[in-house]
Amino acid sequence: AVSRHASRHDRGAAPGDRDAGASPARAGIVVRDVAKVYPGRHGDVLALASTDVTVAPGQFVAIVGRSGCGKSTLLRLMAGLNAPSQGCVTVGGEVLRGRPPTFARFVFQDFSESLFQWQTVARNVAFGLRHRLRHSGLTPADADHYLSQVGLASVANRYPHELSGGMQQRLAIARALASAPRFLFMDEPFSAIDALSRARLQDLTLQLWHELSLTVVMVTHDIDEAVYLANRVLVLAPDGAGIAHDLEIDLPWPRTQLGTKESAAFLDYRRSLTKWVVETE
Numbered sequence: 001a002v003s004r005h006a007s008r009h010d011r012g013a014a015p016g017d018r019d020a021g022a023s024p025a026r027a028g029i030v031v032r033d034v035a036k037v038y039p040g041r042h043g044d045v046l047a048l049a050s051t052d053v054t055v056a057p058g059q060f061v062a063i064v065g066r067s068g069c070g071k072s073t074l075l076r077l078m079a080g081l082n083a084p085s086q087g088c089v090t091v092g093g094e095v096l097r098g099r100p101p102t103f104a105r106f107v108f109q110d111f112s113e114s115l116f117q118w119q120t121v122a123r124n125v126a127f128g129l130r131h132r133l134r135h136s137g138l139t140p141a142d143a144d145h146y147l148s149q150v151g152l153a154s155v156a157n158r159y160p161h162e163l164s165g166g167m168q169q170r171l172a173i174a175r176a177l178a179s180a181p182r183f184l185f186m187d188e189p190f191s192a193i194d195a196l197s198r199a200r201l202q203d204l205t206l207q208l209w210h211e212l213s214l215t216v217v218m219v220t221h222d223i224d225e226a227v228y229l230a231n232r233v234l235v236l237a238p239d240g241a242g243i244a245h246d247l248e249i250d251l252p253w254p255r256t257q258l259g260t261k262e263s264a265a266f267l268d269y270r271r272s273l274t275k276w277v278v279e280t281e
């Protein structure tokens, strides 16, 4: 068994969860004794020691920690993009067996790779819709709805390379959401984007999370972003040692860029998390 600091961070639905009555085992994410080892030229690399965590349905969880601590590894294991070396992950009641569940979607830092550069903006979103077209009354024109939600209706007939980085990332989000996922996994989705577009995308993500009752897990390097968006932040210890801190963010909704980020409670959370990330050994 792979274990350095076996950590147990199980929690049921936190206060404020919108779907607190649903069982996390049935509708959320359950990570049980999951570890990941990568084989390397100089021996095995322990990317994540034995970890347990339960995400309740409707939670917005941010994962922070120093570079190389295993954030992306944990996210990819939770999402079914990578198989664990040991342990078991259940998402929405489905035990993951080496592939992501159909009701989950992903947004990565490098949005350009997740877009079809040879298809128009509208057709990129229609691609997200394609699984639903067969089983519902939807038509490709319903892509417009998602484009409007991310403010891209006016550029529906352009190609991705004709858009700014922020617009392309909004398109990647629209495409992910067009398939009506229940789970959204995001790996540093806004880190390559200018500050103003980033703030807009943060607010858009919160709005869609709320409207669509998503369960979101997001990796970020930015502690302010984690506190602003999430209702729970996991701090990973360095060197793949697992979850060092598990903090509930009890800030009021709706959150606003100026009001929330200047509040005393926000600054307290930010101070604690910064200290933990810097000092965690």
Ligand SMILES: Nc1ncnc2c1ncn2[C@@H]1O[C@H](COP(=O)(O)OP(=O)(O)OP(=O)(O)O)[C@@H](O)[C@H]1O
Pocket (backbone or CB within 6 Å): 038, 039, 040, 045, 046, 047, 065, 066, 067, 068, 069, 070, 071, 072, 073, 074, 240
């Ligand atoms: N495919 C891989 N093969 C070998 N080692 C890997 C692989 N992916 C990750 N690792 C190693 O596992 C450890 C954790 O990597 P991971 O990408 O999860 O960290 P991270 O916290 O997301 O890092 P960063 O903040 O720098 O993106 C690192 O030591 C990394 O070198």
